[in-house]
């Protein structure tokens with residue numbers, strides 16, 4: 001990939017990460033996204049399921065809603081989505097029906113992912129054309145946002161979990177993409193990577209590390225667990 005093109009992808013994903021940061025600040029599962037057409041952001045969203053008590057208010061749906069205020073559905077054929085976490089099954093299907101042009105995500109959603117993490121709705125047989133999915137852009141940052149959320153959750157629990165579990169793990173296992181998932185890997189250039197030390201707390205033995213393919217009790221990629229995060233479980237029970 002050309003350096004200039006990579007810079008463009010990184011810049012849009014940074015905007016998605018900013019949305020996820022906003023979500024984290026108000027106790028939503030930190031997932032953010034931007035929709036881009038002709039080099040311009042035309043819609044953005046962040047997870048809004050806790051505030052709204054509506055399990056379908058995922059970042060992607062908020063962005064889609066914003067775009068459809070001033071566009072018809074046809075617009076999505078020329079739109080790329082940048083989202084910090086792989087779209088869930090619900091969103092992956094909606095994006096297919098809208099004929100999104102392509103999707104770039106940060107980390108895998110290994111519980112409810114619809115673009116390779118669990119199901120492959122982006123490429124399965126369907127009336128609508130398949131869309132290409134690029135995964136891994138600012139993956140470490142996306143994972144660390146989720147970990148910070150679950151640390152906060154544990155601290156607020158009526159019976160706080162043992163201190164050990166509240167420590168923010170910063171080690172992130174490298175991700176190797178299985179071809180069968182239909183995800184095109186897109187790694188962040190080393191110079192751009194912040195190496196997961198987003199919030200700078202202490203590190204310990206990485207018992208809750210993530211490799212994108214396995215699930216581990218809800219810390220890193222674990223997108224469920226706990227009342228606050230139920231938004232992402234919708235439609236998958």
Ligand SMILES: [Zn+2]
Pocket residue numbers: 058059060087088089090091092
């Ligand atoms: Zn979703």
